[in-house]
Amino acid sequence: MHLFTLIIGIWLLPRGDTLTCLECxxxxxxxxxxxxxxxxxxxxxxxxxREVYYGVGLKLQDVEKKTCVLPEMCGQESVNFGAFQIVQKTQCCNSTNCNSKLPEPSINPPNGKKCFSGSDLTCEGKILPCEGNEDFCVTITVETGRQTTLKGCASKLMCSKLSYVASLYEGAHVSCCKGDLCNGGITTSAGMQLVVVAIVSLALFS
Incomplete structure (x- = not known):
C-alpha cells in the first residue's frame, strides 16, 4: 500500500516547465x-x-535554423580548408520564443596555430593559419574507389560533429589532432570537396 501511494505521489508531482521556442x-x-x-x-x-559559407574570402551562402538546442551547442564553430571556410554561430536564450534574432558569425583573426591545408588543388601541403577557436587540425578521408583526403583547421565542437557524421558514411573517416602541422601532408581532388561540404553541412545542423 505504501509503495502504491509513493508511485502515485511521484506521478502527480508537478513537472518542470520546458521552453517553447521558434523553429524552422x-x-x-x-x-x-x-x-x-x-x-x-x-x-x-x-x-x-546561422551558417555562412565563404570561398576565397567571399560570402557564398548564408543559411539559418531555429530550434531547441543543448547548451554545449551554443557559440561559434568553424572549419577552414583555406580556399573555403564554413562558420556557424548559435545564439541561445532561456525564455519563450526568444530565438527570433539571428546571430552574426564573425571571421576571427589568426590564433597562431597552423595546419596543413588541402583545399588548394594546385598546391600540396600548403600551410594554413587557423582562426578564432580553430584549435585542431582536421583530416577528412573518403574511400571512393581510391582514397582522397582533405585537411585544414577546425574548432573542437566541429571536430566532434564531423566525426559523428562521418561515422554514418561508409568509407568516410575524420581525425582531429592538436599541435602545429600535426595533420601531415595532403592529397585531394575536386570531387572530394563536394563530399566534404555535404559532410560538414550535415555536421553543423545535426
Missing part, C-alpha cells in the same frame, strides 16, 4: 517562416543558428 528548418537567412516547438526537457534552450 534550413532556410536562406532572413526567409525563415518559423513555427513553435516545445523542447523535450528542461536542459534545452532556444537557439538561433
Amino acid at each position: 528548418d534550413l532556410a536562406i537567412a532572413g526567409t525563415c517562416n518559423a513555427t513553435h516547438i516545445e523542447c523535450p526537457s528542461q536542459g534545452y534552450q532556444c537557439g538561433a543558428s
Whole structure:
C-alpha cells in the first residue's frame, strides 16, 4: 500500500516547465517562416543558428535554423580548408520564443596555430593559419574507389560533429589532432570537396 501511494505521489508531482521556442528548418537567412516547438526537457534552450559559407574570402551562402538546442551547442564553430571556410554561430536564450534574432558569425583573426591545408588543388601541403577557436587540425578521408583526403583547421565542437557524421558514411573517416602541422601532408581532388561540404553541412545542423 505504501509503495502504491509513493508511485502515485511521484506521478502527480508537478513537472518542470520546458521552453517553447521558434523553429524552422534550413532556410536562406532572413526567409525563415518559423513555427513553435516545445523542447523535450528542461536542459534545452532556444537557439538561433546561422551558417555562412565563404570561398576565397567571399560570402557564398548564408543559411539559418531555429530550434531547441543543448547548451554545449551554443557559440561559434568553424572549419577552414583555406580556399573555403564554413562558420556557424548559435545564439541561445532561456525564455519563450526568444530565438527570433539571428546571430552574426564573425571571421576571427589568426590564433597562431597552423595546419596543413588541402583545399588548394594546385598546391600540396600548403600551410594554413587557423582562426578564432580553430584549435585542431582536421583530416577528412573518403574511400571512393581510391582514397582522397582533405585537411585544414577546425574548432573542437566541429571536430566532434564531423566525426559523428562521418561515422554514418561508409568509407568516410575524420581525425582531429592538436599541435602545429600535426595533420601531415595532403592529397585531394575536386570531387572530394563536394563530399566534404555535404559532410560538414550535415555536421553543423545535426
